[in-house]
Amino acid sequence: MAEEAAQDTFVKAYKKLSTFEERSSLKTWLYRIAYRTALDYARKKRKEVHLDDGMSVQSNAQSALSIIEEKEVTQMVNKSVARLGVDECTVVTLYYLQEMSIKEIAEITDWTQSNIKIKLFRARNNLRSMLEGNRKKLQKS
Amino acid sequence: MIDYKAWEERIWQYFDGHLAESEKEALLQSLEKNDELLAIFESCQSLHSMLQQDKPDQPSPSFVSGVMAKINSTSLGTSGQSDWKKAGWVFLAAASVILLISIYLVVKGPESGTSQYPVLTDFVYNLTEYSFFRNLAWLSSGLFLLMMIDQVIIGTRKRQRSIKPV
Structure with a gap:
């Protein structure tokens, strides 16, 4: 699905290239198209996993890295990111995987910078809770 | 009672590089004193790393x-x-050329030595007695004005929408 969305992004960009007015960088313009396309796909196909916003911090939290192998950790992180809500997943992907600044993300998504910071904060807390949950399951098994 | 949420925010600001030196020092000192905060810090640190x-997924070899294929299929459709x-x-364009030629010929008047206008203009002249051209001129002006509005205003809106396609 991700690849299909990426392909559609390039098709849309190709069709709309003549309307690009250089008010933003080409990179931002392309990412905006990618973001909108991904949203469309997400709306059509994805079932969101809603998590509680109020995450309590576990007092005896330990490093998840110390328990699981690195590859498994990467897979687990990717799965956890995919389980986030669309907005949080978008922010985490752009911030970490695409190494974008908050300002760049704001240009792409039309969200305010403070809104993005809040989404990022929630996303990371949710991810942390998910990973802690996985760690506990592993400890039990 | 420690406000963990506020501390978490501060810890993430630390990892994002948004804390001043003095704030960093204060945070690190607090971590030394409080094991629970240290555990949160380590948890955040591990997730951050x-x-x-x-790394992002790489596209398949058939991506391009x-x-x-999609571009070819959509360009056929449009x-x-x-x-x-x-x-x-x-x-x-053709209408405006005909209009200009007709106006030119009427302004020029009948061919010398005769009272006849050239064929098309004579026909138009006799048919409408000048009012046709007047109306046509108004109509053309209106059309061109509408086209300008379409190109300048609606075209601009279309371009703006295309920057953030939905």
Whole structure:
């Protein structure tokens, strides 16, 4: 699905290239198209996993890295990111995987910078809770 | 009672590099004094490093051919629309040329030695007695004005929408 969305992004960009007015960088313009396309796909196909916003911090939290192998950790992180809500997943992907600044993300998504910071904060807390949950399951098994 | 949420925010600001030196020192000192905070810090640190090491998926080898196939199929689908647009422009250009030639011939007057206008203009002149051209001129001006509005205002809106396609 991700690849299909990426392909559609390039098709849309190709069709709309003549309307690009250089008010933003080409990179931002392309990412905006990618973001909108991904949203469309997400709306059509994805079932969101809603998590509680109020995450309590576990007092005896330990490093998840110390328990699981690195590859498994990467897979687990990717799965956890995919389980986030669309907005949080978008922010985490752009911030970490695409190494974008908050300002760049704001240009792409039309969200305010403070809104993005809040989404990022929630996303990371949710991810942390998910990973802690996985760690506990592993400890039990 | 420690406000963990506020501390978490501060810890993430630390990892994002948004804390001043003095704030960093204060945070690190607090971590030394409080084991629970230290545990949160380590948990955040491990997640932060995991996310930083994460890499985006690479496209499959058939990605480019897939894009090209989609472009080819969509350009076939939209060709009819552009043909209509072209036909509209050709029609308007032809109408304006005919209008200009007719006006020129009427202004020039009948051919010397005769009281006859050239064929097309004579026909038009006799048919409408000048009012036709007046109306045609008004109509053409209106049309050109509408076209300008379409190009300048609506065209701009279309371009703006296309920057953030939905």
